[in-house]
Each structure stands twice: as structure tokens, then as C-alpha cells.
Amino acid sequence: MKLELLAGAVVIGMMALTGAAMAHEMDIDQDGLYTLAELRSEYPDLTEADYAALDTNQDEAVDAAELAAAIAEGRLAPME
Ligand SMILES: [Ca+2]
Numbered sequence: 065m066k067l068e069l070l071a072g073a074v075v076i077g078m079m080a081l082t083g084a085a086m087a088h089e090m091d092i093d094q095d096g097l098y099t100l101a102e103l104r105s106e107y108p109d110l111t112e113a114d115y116a117a118l119d120t121n122q123d124e125a126v127d128a129a130e131l132a133a134a135i136a137e138g139r140l141a142p143m144e
């Protein structure tokens with residue numbers, strides 16, 4: 065049981081690392097924030113309304129935490 069939990073945690077950790085690497089790549093100017101143009105490099109169909117919905121703290125930029133939350137909550141497709 066404990067081993068199964070550990071294996072699950074390792075798999076989740078590896079997925080998170082892969083996602084973080086992809087997200088880093090998407091941040092073209094590497095300022096830690098994702099503009100609509102940067103997000104469209106991974107999500108070409110993203111609209112301005114979608115972008116506003118991702119920006120949950122409404123500071124007019126999507127940060128890594130907001131992006132991760134949207135993916136975790138299923139509001140945004142996982143990056144491939
Ligand atoms: Ca950026």
C-alpha cells in the first residue's frame with residue numbers, strides 16, 4: 065500500500081516536472097508571466113475571454129500558479 069502510494073507520487077512528480085519544463089518554454093521572454101501571445105504558442109485557440117478567466121487575480125498577466133491551477137482544475141488542457 066505504502067509502495068503504491070510512493071509510486072503514484074513519483075509519477076505525479078515526473079508529470080509536474082514535464083509540465084514545468086513545457087511552461088518554461090512557453091514563456092518566450094522568460095519573465096515568469098504568460099501573455100496571451102505566449103499562451104497561444106501552446107493554445108492557439110485561446111481567446112481574450114479565456115485569458116481573462118485564467119488571470120484569477122486580475123493583474124492582467126497569467127503567472128505559472130494561475131496556469132497550473134487552470135490545468136489542475138481542468139479549465140485548460142494539459143500541455144503535451
Ligand atoms: Ca513572458
Ligand SMILES: [Ca+2]
Pocket residue numbers: 118119120121122123124125126127130
Ligand atoms: Ca494574474
